[in-house]
Amino acid sequence: MTLTNWLPALIVLSSLIPGLLIFALKEEQVTTRTVLNMFGATFKLVLVGIMVWGVLQNQVYESRWVLAPGLELILHADALSVLFVVLSSGLWFFTTIYAIGYLEGSPYRSRFFGFFSLCVSATVGIALAGNLITFVIFYEILTLATYPLIAHRGTPQATRGARIYLYYTMTGGALLLIGAVWLQVLAGPVDFVEGGVLDVLPTELSGQLILIFFLMLAGLGVKAALVPLHGWLPQAMVAPAPVSALLHAVAVVKAGAFGIVRIVYDVYGIEFAHSLGLLTALAILASITIIYGSVQALLQDELKKRLAYSTVSQVSYIALGAAIFGPVGTIGGLLHLIHQGIMKITLFFGAGNYAETLGVHKVSELNGVGQRMPWTTLAFTIGALGMIGIPPVAGFISKWYLGVGAATAGMDWVILVLAVSSLLNAAYFLPILYRAWFREPPAQWPKESIPAGTWETKWTLLMPPVITAALALALGLLATAPFSVLEWSRLIAIREYGL
Amino acid sequence: MIDTLALAVALPLLGAIGATLWPRRSLPLSLVAGLATTAAALALTVEVALDGVQRSDFGGWGAPLGIALQADGLSVALLAMSNLVTLAATFYSAEYFGDKAVRRHFWPLWMLLWASLNGLFIAADLFNIYVALELLGLAAVALAALTGTRDAVSASLRYLLASLLGAITYLLGVTLLYGAYGTLDLGLLADAITSGPVAWGALTLMIGGLLIKTALFPMHFWLPPAHGNAPAPVSAALSALVVKVSFYLILRLWFDLFGPIVTPAAANLLGILGAAAILWGSWQAVMAERLKLMAAYSTVAQIGYLFLFFPVIASLEPSPARDDLIGAMVLFALSHGFAKAALFLAAGHIQQCAGHDRIDDLAGTVQRLPATSFVIALAGVALIGLPLSGAFTAKWLLLSGAIAAGQWWWVLVVLAGTLLAAGYIFRMLGKVFGFQETPYACITAVRSEVPALLLATTATLVLGLAANPLWFLLGFGDLR
Numbered sequence: 001m002t003l004t005n006w007l008p009a010l011i012v013l014s015s016l017i018p019g020l021l022i023f024a025l026k027e028e029q030v031t032t033r034t035v036l037n038m039f040g041a042t043f044k045l046v047l048v049g050i051m052v053w054g055v056l057q058n059q060v061y062e063s064r065w066v067l068a069p070g071l072e073l074i075l076h077a078d079a080l081s082v083l084f085v086v087l088s089s090g091l092w093f094f095t096t097i098y099a100i101g102y103l104e105g106s107p108y109r110s111r112f113f114g115f116f117s118l119c120v121s122a123t124v125g126i127a128l129a130g131n132l133i134t135f136v137i138f139y140e141i142l143t144l145a146t147y148p149l150i151a152h153r154g155t156p157q158a159t160r161g162a163r164i165y166l167y168y169t170m171t172g173g174a175l176l177l178i179g180a181v182w183l184q185v186l187a188g189p190v191d192f193v194e195g196g197v198l199d200v201l202p203t204e205l206s207g208q209l210i211l212i213f214f215l216m217l218a219g220l221g222v223k224a225a226l227v228p229l230h231g232w233l234p235q236a237m238v239a240p241a242p243v244s245a246l247l248h249a250v251a252v253v254k255a256g257a258f259g260i261v262r263i264v265y266d267v268y269g270i271e272f273a274h275s276l277g278l279l280t281a282l283a284i285l286a287s288i289t290i291i292y293g294s295v296q297a298l299l300q301d302e303l304k305k306r307l308a309y310s311t312v313s314q315v316s317y318i319a320l321g322a323a324i325f326g327p328v329g330t331i332g333g334l335l336h337l338i339h340q341g342i343m344k345i346t347l348f349f350g351a352g353n354y355a356e357t358l359g360v361h362k363v364s365e366l367n368g369v370g371q372r373m374p375w376t377t378l379a380f381t382i383g384a385l386g387m388i389g390i391p392p393v394a395g396f397i398s399k400w401y402l403g404v405g406a407a408t409a410g411m412d413w414v415i416l417v418l419a420v421s422s423l424l425n426a427a428y429f430l431p432i433l434y435r436a437w438f439r440e441p442p443a444q445w446p447k448e449s450i451p452a453g454t455w456e457t458k459w460t461l462l463m464p465p466v467i468t469a470a471l472a473l474a475l476g477l478l479a480t481a482p483f484s485v486l487e488w489s490r491l492i493a494i495r496e497y498g499l
Numbered sequence: 500m501i502d503t504l505a506l507a508v509a510l511p512l513l514g515a516i517g518a519t520l521w522p523r524r525s526l527p528l529s530l531v532a533g534l535a536t537t538a539a540a541l542a543l544t545v546e547v548a549l550d551g552v553q554r555s556d557f558g559g560w561g562a563p564l565g566i567a568l569q570a571d572g573l574s575v576a577l578l579a580m581s582n583l584v585t586l587a588a589t590f591y592s593a594e595y596f597g598d599k600a601v602r603r604h605f606w607p608l609w610m611l612l613w614a615s616l617n618g619l620f621i622a623a624d625l626f627n628i629y630v631a632l633e634l635l636g637l638a639a640v641a642l643a644a645l646t647g648t649r650d651a652v653s654a655s656l657r658y659l660l661a662s663l664l665g666a667i668t669y670l671l672g673v674t675l676l677y678g679a680y681g682t683l684d685l686g687l688l689a690d691a692i693t694s695g696p697v698a699w700g701a702l703t704l705m706i707g708g709l710l711i712k713t714a715l716f717p718m719h720f721w722l723p724p725a726h727g728n729a730p731a732p733v734s735a736a737l738s739a740l741v742v743k744v745s746f747y748l749i750l751r752l753w754f755d756l757f758g759p760i761v762t763p764a765a766a767n768l769l770g771i772l773g774a775a776a777i778l779w780g781s782w783q784a785v786m787a788e789r790l791k792l793m794a795a796y797s798t799v800a801q802i803g804y805l806f807l808f809f810p811v812i813a814s815l816e817p818s819p820a821r822d823d824l825i826g827a828m829v830l831f832a833l834s835h836g837f838a839k840a841a842l843f844l845a846a847g848h849i850q851q852c853a854g855h856d857r858i859d860d861l862a863g864t865v866q867r868l869p870a871t872s873f874v875i876a877l878a879g880v881a882l883i884g885l886p887l888s889g890a891f892t893a894k895w896l897l898l899s900g901a902i903a904a905g906q907w908w909w910v911l912v913v914l915a916g917t918l919l920a921a922g923y924i925f926r927m928l929g930k931v932f933g934f935q936e937t938p939y940a941c942i943t944a945v946r947s948e949v950p951a952l953l954l955a956t957t958a959t960l961v962l963g964l965a966a967n968p969l970w971f972l973l974g975f976g977d978l979r
Contacts, residue, residue: 023873066967068830068892069823073964108934133895137886144885147925154934163929170921174914181898 007051008075008128009063011085012121014044015092019117025110034100037113041093044124048089055082062130070189073137076130078194079492080266083334083485084127084258087341091250092120094464098349099242101460102356112152116246118145123251126258132180132190132267135259139176139223142255143169146247150239161235168222168232176219179212183267186212192262194495196269206276209268213278216263217285224256224319225312227289233312234296237304241352244304248311249345257318257337264322265330265496274325283323287417289316294424301362303351306428307344313421314340314387321402324414327493329405334489336398342472343386343395349465350380357457359447363432368441373456377436379469384429386472389422394475397486503546504555504568506539507578507617515610525606526593532610533589540582540617544575544972551975554623567684569623571976573829576969577747578620580833581740583957584840585613587950588732591844594947595732595851601645605730608645612638612736619744625673625683628748629666636662636712639741643729654724661721665711665745672704685756694760702757702765709752712745715769715806716776719799723783726795731847734791738798739840743832746805753809754825766813769806774912776803781919785926790846790856793923794839797882800916801835807909808897814904826970827896830962833969834889837958838881844951845874852941858927862935870948872931877955879924881962884917889962 018040025033051061054077061077077085099116103109122145125138143166151162183190186205187198198209222229233253237244247253264273264282273279293313300306317340321333353376354360354369370377386393389400399418406414450457479486493499514532518525546553547570554569570578592609596602615635622628640662644655677683679697692698714722722742726734753761780800787793808828815821848871849864850856865872881888894913901909 065964067964068896068966069819069826069970071892071895137891140886140891144880148932151929151932159929159933163925166921166925170918174917177895178898178910178914181895182902185899185902 003050004054004059004061005063007047007054007061007063008077011044011047011051011089011128012075012125014047015040015117015124016121019114019121022110022117023114027107027110029110033110033113037096037100037117040117041089041096044089044120045093048085051077052082052086055079067133071133072131072189073134074130074191075125075128075134076192077128078192079488079495080194080261080334081127081129083338083488083492084254085124087338088120088123088127088250088254091245091341091345091468094349094468095242095245095250095345097460098245098352098464099240101458102240102242102352104458104460108152112149115145115148116242119149119246119251121145123255126255129262130192132184132192135192135262136173136177136180139219139255139259140173142223142251143173146252149243149246150236152240152243153238155238157238161232161238164235165232168229172219172222172229174219175215179215179219182208182215183212190267192266194266195498196265196267196272198268199272210276210278213263213268213273213276214281217260217282220256220259220263221285222256223252224260224315225253225289225293226256226285226316226319227292227312230289230293230312234305234308237302237308241304241348241355244308244352245345245348248308248348249341253311253315254337254341257315260319261322261333261337270325270330270496279323279325282319283411283414286316286320286323287414289313290320290417290421291424294421294428298424298428301364303354303361303363303366303432304348306363306432307347307351310347310387310425310428311340311344313425314344317398317402320414320417321398321405324402324405324409324411326405326409327490327497327499328401328408330493330496331486331489332398332401332403332405334492335394335401335485338485339386339394339398339472339475342468342475343383343393346379346383346465346468346472347387349461349468350376350383353457353461353465356461357448357450358445359449360445363435365442365446366432366435367439368436370437371441372445372452375456375462375466379465380436381433382469382472383465384433386476388425388429392473392476394472394479397476397479502555503539503543504553504570504621505557507536507543507582507621508568508614510536510539511610511614511617515607515614518606518610522603522606525602529589529606529610530593533586533613536613536617537582537586540575540578543570543621544579546570547572547575547975548968548972566627567623568621569685570621572972572974573747573750573976574620576829576833576972577743578617580836581616581620581743584739584836584954585616585736587954588735588840588844591735591847591947591950592732595730595847601647601730605642605645608638608642609732609736612642612741616740616744620747623685625676625685625688629670629673632666632669632712632745632748635741635744636666639733639737642733643725643737645730645733646728648728650724651728654721654728657721658725661711661718665708668708668711669705670708672701672706672708675701675704685751689756689758692756692760698757698760702752702760705752706749709745709749713742713749713802714799715772715802716779716799717772719776719780719802722799723792723795726798726843727789727792731791731843731850734794734847735840735843738795738843739836742798742802743836746802746832750828761813763810763813766809770810770909773803773806773809774909776800776806777912777916778803778919781916781923784923785919787923788857788859790849790858790861790927791843793858793927794842794846797842797920797923798835798839800920801831801839801882804831804835804894804897804913804916807912808900811897811900811904811906811909814906815900820900820903822970822973823896824900826973827893827900829973830889830966830969831893831897834881834893834958834962837954837962838878838888838890841874841951841955841958842878842882844954845871845878848947848951858930861927861930862933864931865933867941870945870952874948874951874955875931876928877959879928881955881958883920883924887963888959889966890958891963892966
């Protein structure tokens with residue numbers, strides 16, 4: 001009964017309990033709700049800080065709970081889980097501030113923030129899951145908690161988007177469940193262990209193991225928006241901007257990508273997956289997704305839809321990193337898990353600010369927006385440049401490692417994919433930046449609801465993107481500093497490859 | 500020492516008599532009797548957990564002459580669930596029926612239903628089971644007819660016929676056994692029974708009769724109209740408990756009495772019927788236009804899952820893996836009991852407020868009845884079998900057993916059933932949580948929401964997280 005047994009559970013509970021309390025609040029109890037929200041977000045960050053510090057000292061944090069004979073709920077902190085926990089609880093903090101500002105005065109906020117907290121609790125559970133069943137449990141809870149958020153606005157489009165999301169994720173979840181159960185039948189309780197656990201199984205099971213991999217990949221690929229399982233993501237952009245941030249950066253697609261990383265490294269083991277030929281298949285799928293997503297993004301005029309397709313493309317860099325055999329590629333994938341999250345959340349905050357402040361929803365309406373909202377546009381610009389992979393923004397570092405990793409692994413065609421994708425990224429982001437900075441603003445904005453005062457918009461809306469943009473820049477500039485994400489990813493890669 | 504076995508049956512019976520004699524005081528009498536009954540049932544559960552199987556022979560007459568009651572782990576697991584659900588429904592009914600004239604008929608019948616349910620869970624001989632089964636059937640039919648609408652009455656008549664047919668078929672099997680072995684005590688019979696035409700005939704008749712009462716596809720024809728038209732607390736008891744008790748008896752006969760003589764082929768037949776029930780019931784639930792009818796068809800499907808366990812269990816020799824599966828089956832029954840009762844109670848609230856339960860016209864219910872909507876969501880999680888419900892754990896173990904046994908076709912059935920269940924639950928939730936203006940205004944007392952909320956939370960959080968002791972409890976007894 002010490003902190004080492006309780007810390008992982010506490011990190012999950014630190015947002016779960018405030019969330020449940022928020023459900024019970026009345027609509028007009030704004031202050032109580034804000035206090036609960038911010039308390040949960042801050043307390044979680046503190047706990048995560050303690051955990052990071054402990055893991056650096058080689059402290060083992062593990063919470064266990066028996067569900068049924070042979071089924072155990074395990075929350076466990078290893079280097080990989082810490083990476084994801086830091087990302088999601090860090091970004092959640094900013095998203096909460098943003099959401100409080102964004103939803104000010106809108107109806108049903110208690111319900112919204114209740115599910116919002118459930119969502120992040122599930123994500124942290126996914127990150128800390130120490131075995132397959134725990135992962136599956138939190139993965140499903142995440143689906144349930146996200147559905148009402150997508151449907152939140154209650155318009156026919158929102159309900160439709162949520163329904164489509166549900167079709168995809170429920171089917172995917174069921175396939176993942178079957179894969180997980182099947183694997184447990186073959187291998188016993190599947191704990192996540194660095195280097196994988198399946199290479200000890202007899203070779204005649206290889207056929208089944210390959211089938212199971214694709215079953216689970218189908219389940220995870222839905223949330224990670226791998227083509228052709230990505231159909232829900234562009235539909236789900238009808239949700240309010242903080243929810244988009246949650247979907248695209250903090251929780252949902254990240255959970256899928258993280259799951260793929262977990263399965264490849266800590267269940268199958270990178271070398272065993274390589275020997276089964278799974279990595280090539282994954283690399284091809286990821287590459288198709290990267291190119292397809294970028295092409296689609298180019299065709300969208302609606303800003304959030306363009307960003308959504310950009311996510312389809314960018315998240316697959318993480319899967320691609322997992323599919324490149326060799327530590328350098330691994331580092332690239334892990335880095336992108338963090339970098340994509342921070343850059344994409346900046347972009348969605350920016351898009352949300354344009355929509356909320358000026359009523360601007362389309363790329364073609366963005367002319368001159370940089371003059372009216374310089375700070376937001378500056379943050380947006382940094383995010384976009386990072387997505388293209390321009391130094392010194394963080395995105396450059398991850399793409400560099402992916403490219404070098406592919407070259408080392410002898411997968412030269414991946415470099416071509418990266419190059420084409422970067423060109424396409426530039427093709428759909430640079431026109432936005434050009435319009436925003438260099439075109440003349442229109443005489444009147446579509447629906448200007450927040451007048452320009454001291455700041456261009458509410459501070460709760462402005463602060464989060466500015467900070468995350470600064471982070472994206474800092475992660476690029478200070479990549480080699482001690483305790484940086486790069487160093488941490490290196491540590492994970494070393495452990496996974498047993499170097 | 501107080502005989503909790505006898506109390507669990509005698510107390511509700513006293514309540515029924517009291518409620519009949521003093522109709523004006525029927526409500527407080529029933530509440531007191533109900534609380535005492537539940538206390539006795541829970542005490543019995545604790546006794547079994549601490550001291551093992553409990554048995555009591557009335558008036559000093561042992562088997563094969565007297566009335567004997569016996570409780571093992573399986574009995575008390577279902578008994579405890581049944582009493583908690585009935586108690587919650589009792590408090591709900593106190594609000595639901597209020598001062599309506601119908602309460603005069605409701606309370607005596609309700610307590611009689613309770614007594615016969617408890618009696619069945621702890622009866623130790625086949626004839627007492629028959630008597631309690633008939634009592635249960637009559638009380639249930641009368642309760643189902645209480646709304647007095649034309650639909651309810653005709654549904655109840657159908658229910659009555661099915662119920663009588665089931666009981667008579669069962670009784671025929673009992674007479675066969677009595678003729679051959681000269682005893683009706685479960686324990687004595689289990690030791691004496693040998694494979695042969697008599698045993699097979701009795702098995703077929705008794706299980707067949709009980710299957711009608713359990714409403715396994717295609718013998719479910721009577722269930723949807725009866726459960727869909729009864730008053731809400733009655734529907735809850737019928738769907739959550741009454742079909743569950745005859746399922747319990749099937750378990751008792753299948754694993755206890757006829758354990759050595761059941762064949763894998765028979766188990767497979769039950770599995771196939773179960774699979775058909777899942778697909779048919781779920782599909783009908785997806786198509787249902789009314790909330791309570793949807794819930795009733797969902798029961799048909801959920802009963803199917805219980806029978807899916809049979810062929811998988813039959814493929815295993817006695818082993819820990821087999822015990823795990825039997826436990827999972829019981830857990831599924833418990834989880835469904837709590838969840839379905841909660842769903843029907845919530846549906847009752849909605850029906851009272853809106854004046855109807857047409858799913859398409861329920862948009863925006865959440866604005867008027869937030870707690871009730873939340874109950875529907877929680878119960879829905881358990882019915883689909885998502886985490887953290889007891890049904891999720893049970894399904895995991897079922898899938899695991901089916902894959903290990905190489906019976907992958909059941910996996911496909913579970914997959915289809917789960918997706919269909921998600922279909923019918925979310926079709927309703929999508930409406931309920933809509934933003935449209937609700938045409939009806941309704942404010943319910945907070946305390947009337949509590950019973951359903953507790954039941955739903957039990958199904959979805961308590962059983963999901965803390966089901967492990969169930970396997971310990973089931974260790975007491977001799978299911979084989």
